[in-house]
Amino acid sequence: MSTPRRPTEERRQQIAEAALRIISGKGVHRLTAQELGREVGIADGTIFRHFKDKAEIVRAAIAHLEGVLFTNFPPAAEDPLERLQSFFEGRLTLVQRMPSVFLAAFSDRLEEAAGEEAGVVRSIIERSQAFVRQCLVEAQERGQIDPRLSPEALTLVVIGTLQASAFAHRRSGGKSKMDPRIAWQTIEIMLTSTARK
Amino acid sequence: MSTPRRPTEERRQQIAEAALRIISGKGVHRLTAQELGREVGIADGTIFRHFKDKAEIVRAAIAHLEGVLFTNFPPAAEDPLERLQSFFEGRLTLVQRMPSVFLAAFSDRLEEAAGEEAGVVRSIIERSQAFVRQCLVEAQERGQIDPRLSPEALTLVVIGTLQASAFAHRRSGGKSKMDPRIAWQTIEIMLTSTARK
Amino acid sequence: MSTPRRPTEERRQQIAEAALRIISGKGVHRLTAQELGREVGIADGTIFRHFKDKAEIVRAAIAHLEGVLFTNFPPAAEDPLERLQSFFEGRLTLVQRMPSVFLAAFSDRLEEAAGEEAGVVRSIIERSQAFVRQCLVEAQERGQIDPRLSPEALTLVVIGTLQASAFAHRRSGGKSKMDPRIAWQTIEIMLTSTARK
Amino acid sequence: MSTPRRPTEERRQQIAEAALRIISGKGVHRLTAQELGREVGIADGTIFRHFKDKAEIVRAAIAHLEGVLFTNFPPAAEDPLERLQSFFEGRLTLVQRMPSVFLAAFSDRLEEAAGEEAGVVRSIIERSQAFVRQCLVEAQERGQIDPRLSPEALTLVVIGTLQASAFAHRRSGGKSKMDPRIAWQTIEIMLTSTARK
């Protein structure tokens, strides 16, 4: 019953992914060495041959999450609303394709699991938020959005919509798929109609 | 350690509040009998003189949450957007006055802690969502909002904004107080400007 | 909700009876202050106004048992086998009328609950055994039973039959009522036929 | 504290045996994880590396008991009374060689500890009883025992004698060793003398 040995880096990656999957799918309290071992196919004790302790596993999971979330980021489009659309639809698609990973990002579970490392999770969120805000400000400068609206408030609207979509998706058990295009169109119409006379 | 004796009903209330505070403030994994005991000022075992088990404590916490969230609900105004405003500002104020209680509602922590009772938590969220949706539909019927926009998407926008505000509030440690009026005005302008020619 | 005060002696009696009922009916592990209180109709803490501690309650329960078992004891008949019959049928009837009390006597539960006081339980059993043995010896002396049989072995046969009847009665949930007369006749025939040519 | 590591199967066996020893020797209420751990030489929590929970331990103990009791069962002799003798003496010998195991079988402690599994314990007892009854019925058919005697009553006599012997053996602390042959002879004489004219 000898599981073939894997070079540490590959194993670390496997474990980090499994950790993220467990945290977002089953909850932090199910992130145990045994569960990880089962998911990866090795014994529980073996986990700690690859990671010093559980905190390090969570850190790796967060790093993995960061990698997924910020691949092809920021979007390259010149127009700020196009960049935002690209980001928005990308994230919403992620919700549906990799719900576990995505949910972790908007969940407070991961932050909780991170403990001392919560800051890292926050920085992920803030990085997204800063990007959204930047797009909105630029759009305001270009007159695409009413410049009197508070960029902070607008950012909350955009980020919040993503967040609420994610929760709704989970609550429905993945059944209610809000079409990313429609969601974005709604947002875009709301944003840009403010600029009209 | 002089612990004044308190009648069960009072203790139950205390414990339920403490539970909600702990869940939303420190995380489910910190909702332990010890922590509760410390918070309330009694020994851990004594908790179970007042509650059958931990599940019952969580249920009580949820009931407490429900009570706070749905006091004076639904708002009475005739105009749907006024009703929505009342709800929105009320909730946002709650975020700042009782962050712990409010956060629990939008957190997935409570749901996780609830276990079997998760349905109750969901119903709380859905009740809020249904209210928001109803206001939006009525506003569309009255021509206050572009009727071609999907009510589902709009609901996500409104609820999501509340949600994101709550998270932002906690992330900042309670320092960034988004003015409820400004937030609402932003939303309202976005919603109603879609109806203009 | 003030339960009327009872003179201590009456309460002690009530509690002792309840204790015996609980031990034999539900098992030692169910003999708790709460359960006793419920059975007797007083609060759990109040139990210890009448008894110093649980051990004392068990002692009282045993004393109560002794009282029940040795009422009208020993039987007065002149003939030893008649005395034995009287004892045997009396005990077997007790099994069916007061299963809880009787079972306690042949159960090792009570002995277990008694802890340090186990000796008292043993003495109850030994007293019964000594009586049975005495009857058998006398019957042998009178030629009613083959004198070459070991009185010790015969005693085990008689006592064991009672014991086995009690267990069988409980196992069947009280449904299989071995007729005391038939059981005794069987024993008697077995005993006395040994004396025949 | 050097605790040699042992493969699970061996530990399970050890623990099951220890459990039976504790139940029959010290009482169910002493069957604690700590006590088991002490008996086996490992920490209390480690017990649950080998057994899911306490119920499973009790089940294993019962299975162990069953194995010991029903080895070489039923006896092969053609004559029913010889079969019964073989069974009777075998069990009585067991009382003296492995008092803990044997006592468990006739004790109500095990049944209590078994909880949900009480049925298994009962079936063990009933299997023995059915065997005894069968021997007696055959003996009656062969005219070795008075056919008018109730097989049920006779069964109680035989089983009860074993039971009483076991209790007596424990009460005396293992000192009073009733010779199995003498006990059986007494029973046999009593049974067969009923058939004589």
Added chain:
DNA sequence: AATGAATGAGGCTTCATTCAT
């Protein structure tokens, strides 16, 4: 590297017992 038994620290829950009311 891998295994899985062992540990020890908690966390939940029960219960005898105490004691303020």
Added chain:
DNA sequence: TATGAATGAAGCCTCATTCAT
């Protein structure tokens, strides 16, 4: 006497972590 909240000691069980094999 009665009440029932409070305590503290177990007992069950889980889990991160260690370590002999």
